[in-house]
Amino acid sequence: MNTLSIAWKEMKHDFRDFRTMIFLLAFPILLMLILGFALTNVFNGDVSVDNLKVLVKNTSTGQLSEAYTAFAKGVSGQSGITFDDLKAGVNGREEVEQNRYADYIEVSDSGIHLYGSSRSPIESNIVQGMLSSFADKYNAAAAVEQQDPAKAELIIAATHQTDYIKDTAINADRQPGSIDYYAIAMTVMIGMWGAMTGGSLIRSEIVHGTAARLAAAPVRKSEIFMGKVLGSVVLNMLCVFVIVMFSKYVFKAYWGNHLPLIFLILLTEVIMSISLGLFISYMMKGEPSGGIVMIIVQLASFLGGAYFPMGDDTGGFLGSVTNLSPIRWGNQALTEIVYNNALTAALPVMLLNMGLAVLFLGAAAMMMHRKEGI
C-alpha cells in the first residue's frame, strides 16, 4: 500500500511540474515535426527517369535495317524515349561522355553496339534491356528463316511491338517516410529519457528536504524504492503513449498493426532507462549524476539515430559503437515490427532491456540498502 501511495505521489508531483512535462512532451513532438519535414528528401527513394535520349548511327542494310527501323519507330515516343540520328561530324561517344545523350547505338550489318553512360546507369540499363530483347527476337527470326522463311516474317513483325517498357507497380515492403522514421525514433528516445527521471528520483527527495521525513516514516526502503520506480515508469509510459498517439493521429505516422507489442517493448526500455538513471545516481552520489545521465542519453540518442538516421552500413568504430545504444536496439526492433511484421524482433530487445534493468536495479537497491537514510 505504501508503495502505491509513493507511486501516486510521484506521478502527481511530476505531472504538476510544468517544465518537466513540456520537456517530455512538447520537445519531442516539435523535434519530430522539424526533423521530419527538414529531412524529407533523405527518406525519398524515388528516381525519376524521363526524356531518355538515345543517339543512333544506323548503317545497316536489308532485314536488320528494316527490323531496327520498325523497332525504333515503335519505341520512340514511348515512355519518354527519343532516338536521334547521328549527324555528320558529330562523335556519338563524345555526346554520351558529355551527358547530352544517355546512350549511343551503332547499328551495322555486323551487329548492334551500345555505348552507355556511367553517369546515367538506370537509363542505360533500360535501353540495353530493350536492345537485348530486340536482338533476341531478330536472331530467333534469322534462325527460323533458314528453316521456314514464311514463319520468319511473323517473328520479324513481332519486333515491331512497342511494349518494350511496361510500367508495373511492384508491391514492395512499405518503407518509412521521414515522419514515420522520426515518430519511432523520437518515441524510443523519450523512453530513454526515463534515465533522467530515474536519476533524479532520490535526489529530488533530498533537494525537497523530504528524504529525512520519508526515512523517518515507518516505511521500508524497498517500498520507497519500488514506489518511486513504479511512479516514474507509469509517468514515462504515459508520455510515450501520448507521443505515439499524437504522431499517429496528428502527423499520420505509420505504426503498423502491432501497437500492443510496440508498447511492451517501449515499457521494457523505460524500465531499463529508469534503472540506469537510478544506478548512476547512487554511483555518483549527488549532483554530478544528472550531467552524466544527460551525456549518456544524448550519446545514445545520437548513436541510436534519434536525430539523424544511422544506416546499417555504418562501419568501423562508429558502426560498433552504434550497436551499444539502447535507442538503436529499440529503433531496429520497432522498424522490423512496423514495416516487416517481424514479431520475433521483439523478444531479443525485450530480454536485453529487462536483463539490464535487473542488473541496474539490483545494484541500486544494494547501494540504497547499505546507505544511511535513503
Added chain:
Amino acid sequence: MNVLELRGLTKKFGDFIAVDNMSLQIREGEIFGFLGSNGAGKSTTINMISSLLRPSGGEIRILDRDATKQTRFAKMNLGIVPQDLAIYEDMTAFENVSFFAGLYGLRGNDLKERVQEALEFVGLSDKAKSFPKNFSGGMKRRLNIACAIAHKPKLIIMDEPTVGIDPQSRNYILTSVRKLNDSGCTIIYTSHYMEEVEEICSRIAIVDHGKIIAEGTKEQLKATITDVKDIRIELKSLDALDLEQLKSIPGIRVLSVQQDDNMVRIQSDAAVDNLNRILKQLIDSGMEIRAVEEQAPNLETVFLTLTGRNLRD
C-alpha cells in the same frame, strides 16, 4: 515513564567521533531543549533517534523499547520537524499532510479527519487546497509541523522550527508547541534562539563535542555559574579591538564578540572587580564606548561559559 532514553550512544564517521557515549533520559510530558553550536553533535544525535543514521554504539530506547531493533514501533511513535522544510511545493497543503500521514497507516475517513485536525492545529485549515509554493515562510514552517503531527506521535523532535520566520509566525509556533505538550506529546526542541528555549523548555541539555556537558532545568543550569558575572559592552566600532590585551586582564574567563551589534561579551569571575580596568583598556585603545551593562547569568551566559562559544557560532 521515559519516552526516550539514550544509553552510551556513539556515532563515528571514520576517525571522527560526532557523538561520544551520550546518555540521556527524557520523561513523558517534557519539552526538552537540546542546545549546541554547529557541529556539536546535536543533529547527528537527532538523526540517530529518527533512524536516519545508524548508531556506531550504544542504545536508543523509545517508550522503553529498543528503537534500533523495533524500528517500526519507534517510527510509529515519532514525529519529526526537520530544520530544512520537508514538504512538496507542487502538492497542496492537504495532500502533503495526507501523504505523510498515510505512510503511518492512516486510511479513509480517519486519515481525512487527522489531516484536517493537523491543519487546523497549525492554523492552515483555510489553506488546505493551496500550494505551499504560494505560502509565506511562516506558513511553510507551520505546514512542516502539520506533516509531523497528523499521526499523533508520542514524541516529536523539532529541529529549529522557527528559523527564518516573522515574529507573528514564531509566536504561533511556540503556542502550538505548548498546546501539543498540553495534549500529552513529549517534545525535543532545538533552537538557536536562546530566549525560545528559556521560554518553553522544562529541561535542557547542552551538547558540546558530542557530549552532554550540562543538563537540568534552566534554574539548575543558571545555578551552576553563580561565580560568573556577564558584562556586555557596546562599542562604536570593533576595528581597533585587541582581544588578547583584554584577555590578559585578571578574572576574565570568556570573551566573545557579536559583530552585528558591535558588542563585546565578557564572562568574568564574580569575585574579581575588574570592570574599571576593562573599560580603561578599551578607552586607551582609542575605542568609543556606547553602553555598559552587567547582567545576572541567563541561559546564554551558561552556554557561553560552558562551551566558550556563542550558540550561533
